[in-house]
Amino acid sequence: MSDLQALARTVYDACIPNHQKLYTSNEILAHIPKRDPQILLDTINELLGRGYLKTLKQGDAFVYRFVTKDAVDRTRSLTSDEALVYQHIESSAREGIWTKILKTRTNLHPTVLTRCLKTLEHQRYIKPIKSVKNPTRKIYMLADLTPTIEVTGGPWFTDAELDADFINALLVAVERFVASRSFPKQKPNSGNPNAIIPFEAGYTGYPTLSDITQWVKNSNLTEVELSEADIKALLEVLIYDGKLEKVIGGTAYKAIRKIEGAVKQGFTEAPCGRCPVFDLCHEDGPINAANCVYFEKWLAEI
Amino acid sequence: MSRKRSASKWDVVSGRTSQQNIRFSSALIGPPQHARKKFWRAVLRVRKTHPNGNFDLDLDLDNITVDIIDATPLYPPGLAFTRLHGCHILNWDVQLLQPLLPLLLVLRKHLRFESRYLYISSTMQQNAVELCTILVRDTYGELSSRVVAVLLEYGRSALHTIVRRVKIPEKVVKQTLVVLIQQHLVLHYTHDDGGRDATYYECNWLQIYELLHSGRIVRTIEERFGTDAASVISNFLLLGHARVSDFISAYGTSTKTKTNGTLPNGTPISASEATGTSQITSAAQISKHIVSLMQEKFLIPVQLHHMHPTIDTENAIRQKVTSEQAGITAAMQAKMKKAIDEKVAEKMEALSTDLDNKNFGLKRKSDYQEGRARKRAKFSSVNETDGEEWEIDGTVVLRVNHSKFLAIFRNEELVRWVESRIGKATSQVYAELLKHIEKKAISHRTEKGLTDVGKKYVVSTLDIGTTLSKAIDLVNSIAFGSSANGGSKRHMANGSHNQFGEVGEESEGDSDDYDLDADLDADLDVSMNGNHDLSSAAQEKKEQLQNIRKHLSLLAEDPNQFVTKQEGSMQYGGWTVDTERLCRLLCTRELEQIVEERFGGVATRLVRIIKDRGKMDEKGLADTALLRQKDIRSHLGALHERGFIHIQEVPKTAERLPARTFYFFYFDEGMSKMAILNDFYKAMSRIIQRIDYERGLNSMILSKSERTDVKGHEEELLTKKELTDLAKWKRTEEKLLGQLMRIDRQVMMFRDW
Structure with a gap:
């Protein structure tokens, strides 16, 4: 083993515990006896040749990274x-x-x-x-x-597939949480369960984004780390679903009051609003109001 | 080239040429010479700018014909046959007209067509024609419906044209037209066409649609004024318009026969029949009802411009205004155009301002009497105000003010919305507020919907307090909780009437209301100090007003902003309502609900995202909606098919390959509304047709049950099976009619409000 090899080994051993670090040539020079630039050059060449060192470029300057033994063995094989x-x-x-x-x-x-x-x-x-x-x-x-x-x-994906079940479960949970904070608790003896009364104007207790994020974090709903941005995406979806709305200048969220057994609007309840052959229906055509099977069924439902 | 080929293929199939005629009747286009020049320019410009614009022009004296050669080969000729006659556009569908839109816009600009005209024509779709024809047939019979059908299909026509098309003797057509004009279903206008008068008739289809509202109208009046007034209004509905003296003299003797004679049983307006039962005997009683109905603007005097199409009225005014500016050079004219436009708009408005006067069409009772009585009236200051007696002018011709009712129906809908969003008590307060506005504001139906400038009218909390029913529980309908969650419960438990004020203040902590509340309390404290023995009634009043204000603040704070707080002088605060904005929101909400019930929750989510974010491609949509692309694709397809969303293609390369094209989805509220309105009309027609069919099925039993000897003795004279059949028919009809009215509500929402 020549001197050079021995020197290279000592330099390598000295630097390898810190192998993630990028070394400049000056830093390596510290390990060279007498700080001789010529020896440094030879040592670096030796290490490079054996694959223990890698040259990288940082800006205009060259930097070096030491390669672990495992990796070297790997490439060598x-x-x-x-x-x-x-x-x-x-x-x-x-x-x-x-x-x-x-x-x-x-x-x-x-x-x-x-x-x-x-x-x-x-x-x-x-x-x-x-x-x-x-x-x-x-x-x-x-x-x-x-x-x-x-x-x-991101957190919504499992094996590169959008995890719909996970998202839906979270949506339901978040909605429930916001809803529970949006209306006063029912009096136990109030007669009508549908009569949800609102908080007064100026009420500031509606949950904010950070409240909700914190709640999700503490609730053990999921192992996945969810940031505020992720929760915000969830809330946006709930707003688009018409389940929540932004209040207090968009800083807090409030559930929209749901009426149980709310009246549906007329059009889609009548057969025509859901009719698959609506475009073909014509007074004198093969499909018309008189022979309509959907009307028949709907009227029988009385 | 390929386009040409495909067009000729259709030729073979349908045996038609691909030339579509667009005809403009010169009758409408103002001074002929002038207009034609402009028309030329308009068309030439369209030809230059429009990609499909390959127009051929053919001018003759009476008609200007534009042949669009190969302009719409994308659509089969049968579909693309679009007729513009007197600028009525009929039988078109939205997509189809799109290539023509630039032309129409230019026309509107150059020929000064009133924009509403284009709008109304464009909403007048085939399904609406069908519905209107059915409605007229059910109410006024076959003859009227045939005339109406011709007028709707061909647009504005002269008498001889109608006669030719209806194929009915002229005399009969004339009689029919008289009836229809009496009902305001047909409008007419006489032009001075070069020395000889030419009268044109035009169908007022929105008025035909109003036939559906009769039941609602009568019910509203009944709720407010009682059955007698309801019977008065239902008779006015039947008559269209009537001179007061004639109306009163005919009343009582002929009411019943008239009601039954004009209305066939079981038609959609049969509701008005039911109210015609009570007998009013004295003329004074009737005129009293009429006066109160007039003062609230439920009945209005008929004015000349009610009988004319708006466009003609405007044209006449414009012509007059322009002629006043005679002797101006062409260059100046362009400058003057704006001034003229303004003047015309002003005059148009002036036509209806008469209505703003509360007692328009009425006269002072004192006027009728001798000088002595008049003097007395003069001297007594009390009589100068509302307490004054008003009497009806017997010569005035009255009609039902439909816009007023539209406003009432709209307010009812807004109240319902508030109820579902906030709660019953708040909605009752809101209803009271709207009632106050409705009394002050006059609604006009315009191209953009109803305008009653609700924004202008400030209603004070005091006003509401005076009229609001005491039975409404204002206190327990709002929870007063501090921001801590647990706190709310405690407050609610303790929040008795006495502590109410303090609890409210505590929790309102940082809101704007706080200061006002404090001021208010201070005010009241002062008054309390000044007047130590404050009666319990005054105390109660104070509490009530405070509570009302809490409800109103709740309404103002809602994201929909149901009311707007007016800072200012009014004690306890004043409030306004921006009905136009609210109706837009209401309409959007309804649209979303339709999407939801028809296509499911995912589709609604997508529509809302598209609406909120503008144009979006599938991937962006999937990311925002947190859904898989393949999952949303089918929803997008279905939505696009029914015209709820639209697609814009942006090709990446010049070849326009589908694979190398972006597809952006976007939402056009106007177009979606129009598409769905069209569906509404069709659904309504189908329901009415179904009722007719069901009636046909049960005709035997129905005719039997309507026999005079059977009526009232059904139990005894009908068999068990007949009775169950009858009951079933009644249920069926009720269900169908109920459905019809529910769709009608939506139509109003989308079109009128």
Whole structure:
């Protein structure tokens, strides 16, 4: 083992506990005897050659990152093609990389690429992930990383699919919570259960966004961390559903009073409002008011 | 090229040319020479700017014909056959007219067509024609309905044209027209057309639609003035309009026969029959009813312009105004145009301002008497005010004021809305407030709906307090809670009448009301100090007013802003109502409800998002709605099919490939409303037709039960089966009529308010 190799090893050992850090050449120089730039250069070359060091560019300056032994062993066991593919996947970090882009970047033959990906996946170096934005694309990333929110789509998605049940359950829960705060508690002896009376004008006890977020957090409804923005999206949906409304200058939320057994509006209750052949109905046509089966049924319901 | 080919394919199928004729009757277009020049310009401009504008012009003396060659090959010719006659656009559907819209807009601009005209014509759709024809047939018989059908289909026509189209002898047509004009269902106008007069008749279809409201109108009057007044109004409804003296002299002797003779049994307006039963004997009694109905503007004197189409009235005024400005150069004329427009609008308004006078059409009772009585009236200051006696002028011709009733129906609807949103007691306070406004404001029906400038009339809390029923529980209908959740319960338990004021103040802490409340209390305290033995009645009054104010604040604070608080001089505060805005909201709400019940909750969510955010593509929609794209697709499709939402295509490339195109969904309230109105009319026609059909099924039993010897003795003379059949028919009719009225409510909401 030459001196250079030994020196390289000491530098590597000194820096590896901190391997996430990016080193500038000056920082590495501190580990070089006599701070000789020539020796530094040789050492860096040695480390680079063995794959223990990686050059990166930060702005105009070069910076270095030390590679852990595992990773070095990993790449060392790979063929050159596999190493190339691995490198590209690694560089994509938490975003993942689409196989098509991988192909153009590596310039490998499709079959070679597929084989490489297969081996890498088999060795558990990489994993395929699903992106919310492009569900059909085959995207790979390193096995030990977790995908970013852009890829997973945030708390609403499970396996890149919108989790409708989860959302609906949350919607119902939030609505109930807001409703419980929107009206005074019923007197136990009040005769009419439908007579929900309103709070007076100027009442400020309606729940705000942070109130609701806090409540969701404390309620053990879900393991998923929900931010205020997520809760706001939920509330928006509830407003669009006509279940809540904004009050007090849009800062708080209030449930809209629901009347049990409210009268439906006329049009859709009559057969015509729901008629699937309404456009074909004509006084002298094959479908008309006299022979209408829907009227027949509806009138029988008296 | 491909367009041409497809057009010729349709030619083969339908055996028609793809030329569509649009005809303009020159009768309407003001001074002919002048108008034609402008028309040329208008059409030429459209030809330049419109992508499909391939017009051929053909001018002759009587008609200006525009042939649109290959203009609408996207639609089969049978559908695309659009007729513009006297600027009535009939039998078109919304989509179809779209290529023509630029033309119409230019026409409106250049030929100074009143915008309402286009609007009303455009809402006059085929289904409405059908409905109106059915209504006239049920009420006035086959003959009238045929004349009306012709007028509706062909638009404004001269007598000879009607005779030719109806294929009925001229004499009969004339008689029919007289009846229809008497009912205000047909309007007429005589032009001075180059020395000889030419009279044109036009159908006033909105008035025909009003036939459906008879039941509501009679019921409203009955609630307010009792059965006698109701029978007076129902007779006016039957007569259309009548001279007061004739009306009074005919009353009592012929009421009953008239009622039964004119109205066939079981028609939608049969409700008015029921009220015609009570007998009024003295003429004084009738005139008393008429006076009170007139003072509240339920009956109004007929004016000349009621008999003419609005456009003609306006044209006449415009012509007069323009001729007054004679001797102005063309350049100046352009400048003057605005001034003239303003003047015309002013004069149009002046036509109806007579109505603002409370006693218009009435005269002072004292006028009738000798000088001595008059002098006495002069000297007594008390009589100068409302206590004055008013008497009816026997020569005045009266009619029912339908706009007034529309306003009342609208107010009822608003009250119902408040009830569902806030609560019963608050809605009763609101009803009282609206009643005060309704008494002051005169409603006019305009192109944009009803205007009664509710914003102008400030109602004070005191006014409401004086008329509000004491039976309403104002206190227990609002919860007074501090912002802490648990607190509300405690307050409610303790919040007895005495502590009421303090509790309210505490919780109102940081609201605007606080200061006012404090002021109010201070005021009252002062008055209390000045007058130590404040009676319990005054105390009660004070409490009542405070409570009313709490309810009104609740209304003002609602996101819909049912009332607006007017800061100012009025003690206890004044309030106004912006009815126009509220009606827009009401209409939107109804539309959403229809979507909800027809397409489900997801569709409503989507519609609201689209409306709120403007144009959106499928992906954006899915993200906002927190739904999967594939889940919303079918909903969007269904909504688009029925015309609730619309799509704009934005191609990414010049080839306009579907795959390389953005599809943006958007919501056009006007178009959606129109589409749904059209559906309403159709549904209403179907219901009436179904009633006719059901009646036909039960004709045997019905004719038997209506026999004079059977009537009143049904139990004895009919078999058990007949009785059950009769009961079933009655239920069926009731259900169908009820449904009809419920759709009518929606029509008013979408069209009139």
